[in-house]
Amino acid sequence: MAAERAETESTASRPAVAPGSLARFCDVIDRLNEWMGLFWGSTIILVTLAVLYEVVARTVFNLPTLWGNEITIYLSAMAYLVAGGYALLHRRHVRIDIFYQMLSPRTQARLDAFTFLFFLAYMLTLVWIGGGSAWNAFQIGETTSTPWNPVIWPVKLSIPVAGLLLLLQGIANLIRDMGWAPAASVGVL
Numbered sequence: 228m229a230a231e232r233a234e235t236e237s238t239a240s241r242p243a244v245a246p247g248s249l250a251r252f253c254d255v256i257d258r259l260n261e262w263m264g265l266f267w268g269s270t271i272i273l274v275t276l277a278v279l280y281e282v283v284a285r286t287v288f289n290l291p292t293l294w295g296n297e298i299t300i301y302l303s304a305m306a307y308l309v310a311g312g313y314a315l316l317h318r319r320h321v322r323i324d325i326f327y328q329m330l331s332p333r334t335q336a337r338l339d340a341f342t343f344l345f346f347l348a349y350m351l352t353l354v355w356i357g358g359g360s361a362w363n364a365f366q367i368g369e370t371t372s373t374p375w376n377p378v379i380w381p382v383k384l385s386i387p388v389a390g391l392l393l394l395l396q397g398i399a400n401l402i403r404d405m406g407w408a409p410a411a412s413v414g415v416l
Contacts, residue, residue, distance in 0.1 A: 249408040253399040257316055260396050264313020267306040274302050293375040301377075305385040312392030315400065336405055343401050350394035357386030 281295030314320055327335060361383035363369070370376045402408045 249402050253402055253408050256395045256399040260312035260316045260392055263392060264310045264316070267310045268313075270302050270306050274299050274306075277302075293373075294377075297371065297373060297375055297377065301382045305382060308385045308389035309392065311389050312396040315393055315396040318400075339401060339404050343397065346397050347394070350390045350397065353390030354387045354394065357383065357390060361387060 277295055277298050281292055281299075284295075285291040311320075327338070330338065361380055364378075364380040364383045369379050371379055403410055
């Protein structure tokens with residue numbers, strides 16, 4: 228009887244998921260967002276080249292492009308959206324720390340857990356509504372109705388992808404902030 232009670236107590240005190248599993252999950256999410264941030268950040272080079280090409284074509288040769296303005300806007304928007312998980316990984320989103328810093332670590336953790344509920348609702352809405360909009364744009368072959376007239380679904384698809392990457396990074400950060408997994412190592416990749 229005592230052995231059964233001891234086994235029940237030790238089983239009840241164990242976490243449902245092994246801490247090593249949580250750490251590995253967080254590490255995978257960190258690496259994914261690190262890679263996405265670096266990849267999409269590098270597309271700004273393409274944006275710069277497109278702007279440069281447009282300026283030279285327009286001013287020197289008097290041959291403006293049909294695509295220059297749109298490609299600049301769409302690549303920049305996609306980079307901005309999809310790299311949001313990278314910013315969250317590196318804790319670079321705007322946060323008002325004046326009062327937060329005055330709280331005890333325990334109160335900070337409670338506040339983080341409470342505010343995560345709002346973050347979760349927002350990210351799930353972003354994924355659901357953005358995904359529906361992207362799927363609809365893909366199905367109907369929606370275009371921009373401009374002289375260049377590219378399809379718009381890749382840009383719209385970046386919205387739910389961004390929401391999913393932010394959500395996963397938010398979960399990984401919460402797991403670490405709550406002490407359920409060790410803090411991320413300095414070198415993510």
